[in-house]
Amino acid sequence: xxxxxxxxxxxxxxxxxxxxxxxxxxxxxxxxxxxxxxxxxxxxxxxxxxxxxxxxxxxxxxxxxxxxxxxxxxxxxxxxxxxxxxxxxxxxxxxxxxxxxxxxxxxxxxxxxxxxxxxxxxxxxxxxxxxxxxxxxxxxxxxxxxxxxxxxxxxxxxxxxxxxxxxxxxxxxxxxxxxxxxxxxxxxxxxxxxxxxxxxxxxxxxxxxxxxxxxxxxxxxxxxxxxxxxxxxxxxxxxxxxxxxxxxxxxxxxxxxxxxxxxxxxxxxxxxxxxxxxxxxxxxxxxxxxxxxxxxxxxxxxxxxxxxxxxxxxxxx
Amino acid sequence: xxxxxxxxxxxxxxxxxxxxxxxxxxxxxxxxxxxxxxxxxxxxxxxxxxxxxxxxxxxxxxxxxxxxxxxxxxxxxxxxxxxxxxxxxxxxxxxxxxxxxxxxxxxxxxxxxxxxxxxxxxxxxxxxxxxxxxxxxxxxxxxxxxxxxxxxxxxxxxxxxxxxxxxxxxxxxxxxxxxxxxxxxxxxxxxxxxxxxxxxxxxxxxxxxxxxxxxxxxxxxxxxxxxxxxxxxxxxxxxxxxxxxxxxxxxxxxxxxxxxxxxxxxxxxxxxxxxxxxxxxxxxxxxxxxxxxxxxxxxxxxxxxxxxxxxxxxxxxxxxxxxxx
Numbered sequence: 001x002x003x004x005x006x007x008x009x010x011x012x013x014x015x016x017x018x019x020x021x022x023x024x025x026x027x028x029x030x031x032x033x034x035x036x037x038x039x040x041x042x043x044x045x046x047x048x049x050x051x052x053x054x055x056x057x058x059x060x061x062x063x064x065x066x067x068x069x070x071x072x073x074x075x076x077x078x079x080x081x082x083x084x085x086x087x088x089x090x091x092x093x094x095x096x097x098x099x100x101x102x103x104x105x106x107x108x109x110x111x112x113x114x115x116x117x118x119x120x121x122x123x124x125x126x127x128x129x130x131x132x133x134x135x136x137x138x139x140x141x142x143x144x145x146x147x148x149x150x151x152x153x154x155x156x157x158x159x160x161x162x163x164x165x166x167x168x169x170x171x172x173x174x175x176x177x178x179x180x181x182x183x184x185x186x187x188x189x190x191x192x193x194x195x196x197x198x199x200x201x202x203x204x205x206x207x208x209x210x211x212x213x214x215x216x217x218x219x220x221x222x223x224x225x226x227x228x229x230x231x232x233x234x235x236x237x238x239x240x241x242x243x244x245x246x247x248x249x250x251x252x253x254x255x256x257x258x259x260x261x262x263x264x265x266x267x268x269x270x271x272x273x274x275x276x277x278x279x280x281x282x283x284x285x286x287x288x289x290x291x292x293x294x295x296x297x298x299x300x301x302x303x304x305x306x307x308x309x310x311x312x313x314x315x316x317x
Numbered sequence: 318x319x320x321x322x323x324x325x326x327x328x329x330x331x332x333x334x335x336x337x338x339x340x341x342x343x344x345x346x347x348x349x350x351x352x353x354x355x356x357x358x359x360x361x362x363x364x365x366x367x368x369x370x371x372x373x374x375x376x377x378x379x380x381x382x383x384x385x386x387x388x389x390x391x392x393x394x395x396x397x398x399x400x401x402x403x404x405x406x407x408x409x410x411x412x413x414x415x416x417x418x419x420x421x422x423x424x425x426x427x428x429x430x431x432x433x434x435x436x437x438x439x440x441x442x443x444x445x446x447x448x449x450x451x452x453x454x455x456x457x458x459x460x461x462x463x464x465x466x467x468x469x470x471x472x473x474x475x476x477x478x479x480x481x482x483x484x485x486x487x488x489x490x491x492x493x494x495x496x497x498x499x500x501x502x503x504x505x506x507x508x509x510x511x512x513x514x515x516x517x518x519x520x521x522x523x524x525x526x527x528x529x530x531x532x533x534x535x536x537x538x539x540x541x542x543x544x545x546x547x548x549x550x551x552x553x554x555x556x557x558x559x560x561x562x563x564x565x566x567x568x569x570x571x572x573x574x575x576x577x578x579x580x581x582x583x584x585x586x587x588x589x590x591x592x593x594x595x596x597x598x599x600x601x602x603x604x605x606x607x608x609x610x611x612x613x614x615x616x617x618x619x620x621x622x623x624x625x626x627x628x629x630x631x632x633x634x635x636x637x638x639x640x641x642x
Contacts, residue, residue, distance in 0.1 A: 109410070311611070
């Protein structure tokens with residue numbers, strides 16, 4: 001019998017049974033476990049169990065004897081195996097299918113969509129062929145490993161490459177996983193530093209290892225605040241308030257894109273916008289990129305920092 | 318090699334565990350329909366069905382085996398109630414669905430009324446504790462004005478060109494231009510309008526947050542039939558620009574520099590600074606880069622870029638030296 005047939009039979013038996021089955025039960029009753037000796041059976045069964053878990057089948061091990069003298073038994077609990085009823089309306093499924101195109105070419109999203117559309121009537125309407133796409137990626141081993149660790153609340157250990165090129169071993173209790181500016185960031189408590197740190201997942205050198213300890217995430221923890229939408233927003237220990245002035249010809253940009261920030265009228269048709277920032281250096285770069293159409297009003301120290309930055313090009317050669 | 322074959326068996330097993338509930342929910346689906354739905358060749362699908370036919374519950378008698386019938390090309394599966402619903406979503410699948418949905422859910426016009434919000438809420442409810450949102454996953458793509466995204470989405474659906482007022486940071490000016498929209502692309506956390514720019518007669522990417530105004534026109538627009546979105550994935554690291562700039566980056570900045578900028582080659586110098594050759598097309602873009610690097614960059618090779626950097630620096634200095642009003 002081929003291996004895949006044996007696996008289907010094993011899943012069927014463990015899903016249909018009302019009593020957990022011991023390895024011996026399985027060997028005696030499930031088709032495909034006719035290995036000549038116990039050792040060969042044990043190896044085959046171990047490999048099959050791993051295959052089931054690999055594709056996400058919840059295989060539970062139930063001790064049959066509190067004194068540990070009898071063998072463990074196995075069952076696939078129905079409540080944990082079956083996809084819960086989603087009761088998606090036709091337009092809801094269509095919207096999800098359309099949205100999933102932003103992950104063009106992602107195998108996982110295709111598999112997930114198939115699962116949730118099993119119960120749907122007919123094929124959901126197909127919209128325009130190409131409407132949008134994105135560089136969002138969820139399929140990398142590091143993203144999945146961080147996500148699973150976050151789900152289980154198990155801390156992760158990994159080698160991290162800092163922006164200056166040096167590498168360090170980190171052990172982190174993850175509090176959140178945030179996607180901003182085209183990158184995934186893990187936010188959590190760094191054990192050695194005993195403080196909240198943000199890690200860019202592309203800088204994680206190898207697939208992280210999840211530990212066995214678990215932890216609690218502080219209530220109302222806002223991981224996104226530590227990353228920020230703009231690079232300068234990232235929350236750090238020292239937050240600074242600043243006012244940036246947008247010229248008459250560029251104020252529309254601030255009006256459209258910084259809608260949540262307090263603003264007042266500035267001189268000559270300009271507009272002053274109040275910002276709270278954690279990374280002053282990033283704000284300086286950001287203001288420079290407006291090429292003179294934006295300027296820092298306060299604080300004075302930040303104005304000086306900008307002047308210092310551009311000094312190599314303002315001094316006489 | 319062992320891993321690869323396990324992966325293949327795993328993929329096929331996943332397909333079978335989905336195919337059976339699908340046929341149970343859609344009795345009489347045709348072989349062609351199923352092959353298309355599951356993205357496999359017809360003969361692979363028939364092989365899957367033949368395999369299922371050999372499986373069942375212990376006893377494996379006529380009453381225990383899964384009953385697969387193919388009648389006039391129509392498929393029926395019986396005696397497999399335990400496979401009537403698909404396997405729950407894996408964490409990776411749930412994450413992908415959530416991320417794909419969340420990325421566009423804040424964009425008016427893309428949300429299809431509020432259908433996407435409703436779908437994500439139902440998905441979250443079904444996943445319970447393991448829902449990405451509750452676990453602490455947060456995804457956002459910045460779109461600029463929500464109204465702009467709605468107009469652009471509609472123009473794409475209507476196959477009509479748009480007229481935009483656009484601020485080009487690389488040139489420092491705002492221009493009005495007509496663009497035939499091809500797609501909206503989320504890159505580096507921002508939405509871009511990709512399309513044919515009438516003024517230059519070239520394909521261009523426009524940052525939506527830098528679009529001041531946008532209106533749909535009557536001009537027809539048709540995206541190329543062979544548009545391949547994957548080519549935009551690394552558009553911002555593209556080093557095929559015409560010009561090149563050589564400069565030296567300080568040891569402190571050289572670590573992150575390569576992550577952000579299109580580098581053709583690099584070489585570490587005896588004093589620890591790194592000499593890089595950078596691809597660029599716009600002088601102002603390169604000049605802005607020099608200014609943001611400040612003292613972390615030295616010896617830029619292109620004098621036109623340096624002259625532009627001095628001009629920009631003078632404007633910035635004027636704005637920052639004068640007393641605050």
